[in-house]
Amino acid sequence: MTAIQGESGLVIATVYGGTDIEKQASKLSDGVDVIVGTPGRVMDMTKRKFIDLSSPKIFCLDEADRMLDMGFFPDITWVIERMTGRQQTLLFSATFPQEILDAAYEFMNDPEFVLTNSEELDIPPIDMYSINIGRANKLWALSRILSNANDEDQIIVFCNTKRMVDLSVQKLSKAGLEVNGLHGDLSQNQRERILQSYKDGQIKTIIATDVAARGIDVDGITYVVNYDIPDDMDSFIHRIGRTGRIGRAGQAWSLVAKNDAGQFARIIATYGLEISSTDVPELPSGIDKDTIAYKDDFxxxxxxxxxxxxxxxxxxxxxxxxxxxxxxxxxxxxxxxxxxxxxxxxxxxxxxxxxxxxxxxxxxxxxxxxxxxxxxxxxx
Incomplete structure (x- = not known):
């Protein structure tokens, strides 16, 4: 929002959970031009009379598809119904499932759709590798990849669920690897602290869901690891696009279990990707024991x-x-x-x-x- 604000003089306030509501209310009372908030906190502050939803003229919903996935639409509907002075509605979405189209017609009069062609997705010139590995040994393979990274590397590992993020962080941390998890169940303060530490280079490895990772804007990411293969094909491109920026070197690793193989093959065919199938990396020189043990996986x-x-x-x-x-x-x-x-x-x-x-x-x-x-x- 700071970039959008520029030198325009717009007063922008952010409201979200996990922080002092009175401080946020105090800033609103001074008068603002733009409110950026999470649905739950906007509802809460409206009920407490800190926000008058009849005043705003424009409603903008970013990440509409993810909001739908995360179950926020009842809250969003509650907010929109109270924006009686609303003159313009904007919905931004990476994908357009039927539910998003239905929402557009529900919230708007004669909505116009502006679509970008999927061919415009930017596939970075990076080295891409896949490892055929059983689910029971994905964590072992991931630990090998992390062990081979250099101290200056920054890594982001993608999981499909918050539960898998938590499990991976728990097991890797217990094994002595420094990793941090990032997903929607963390408070806004927690997410911001982790993101800032990652941007500052204090954190080397983040394990995240697609939703949470959208807040990461770091040019120096050198490794992307697909611990889970995403159900949405475009998400795969968005993931690997986080490395190899501005001409930098980058690597994308995909851990492909038996039940991932079909989706992974569709992704490769759809985008014409050149991905080298390889073995799990060997332990680096000087290390003779795995941090995560290999398991028999039949x-x-x-x-x-x-x-x-x-x-x-x-x-x-x-x-x-x-x-x-x-x-x-x-x-x-x-x-x-x-x-x-x-x-x-x-x-x-x-x-x-x-x-x-x-x-x-x-x-x-x-x-x-x-x-x-x-x-x-x-x-x-």
Whole structure:
């Protein structure tokens, strides 16, 4: 708002929760030209007679699609209904779902739509990488990426939900990595403190939702990590566009789990992106232990019912009925026979489908015990 104000002499006041309402009211009482506020605080100050909504002539709603996603529309409707002197209404939205179109016709008379072409989205000239990784090991992969960053790098990690932001921050912090979370449940004061520290370079890594990250305007971001692949394709471009600004170098990493693969492929095809598929980075020189441990994750190999194909091989032909093999497995790993699925006898191997929760036990059983006097190697 300071940039908009310029040297015009406009008096602009901001009102939002998490700060002293009396101080905000005092500034309003001196007279202002523009009020910028969150829906809840505007409602509160109106009810307390600090704001007279019949006076403003222009109503502007920014981030309309996100406001809808976050459940603010009842509050916004409450505000608009009381703006009896309103002469102009402006809605700004990155996307136009049907709900936004409905709102436009509800709030406006003969609304005009001004659309930018999706082809105008700016794709920065940065290095882009993807890692195919199971969900259980995304945090491990992220810790490797963070460990390889330099001290002067600034990083933003995107998650699709506030819950995932909190979980990631909690686990990474517990492992000794310095990260800060940013999402809509934080107070305005908390968000501003984190953002200012990030802009000043005091904070190196932020983990954020798309909504919260819209307040970040930092040219020096060197890494963007898509911990989750966004449901909205344009959001992917907005995310990676935060690095590589003003000709600077930048990297965008995407952690792609099995259930992300379809959406990720659509994003690549839609925008013609060149993204190199790569392995998780090695630990940097001088570090011999991960901050986040790798986990056995067999769900990435499982079918829709949770069964994982286990391949059995031996130097000699394996001669055993499916029933005998199933009985041997259930006795060695102490599982119900329902955990053993279809067993396929092929010319050079046997495929045993076993529930993902029992795969580790099955691998250990074949490692420790012979079957019918033969050493069998098992692998996923």
């Amino acid at each position: 769900m990435e190999s499982a079918d829709v019912f949770g069964f994982v194909p286990l391949q059995l091989n031996s130097d000699n032909a394996i001669t055993a009925s499916s029933q005998a093999l199933s009985k041997w497995l259930t006795s060695k790993i102490g599982c119900d026979e329902l955990a053993i699925g279809e067993i396929q006898h092929l010319p050079d191997k046997i495929i045993v489908n076993i529930h993902s929760s029992k795969v580790s036990l099955a691998l250990k059983a074949f490692e420790k015990h012979d079957f019918n006097g033969k050493k069998i190697t098992a692998q996923v």
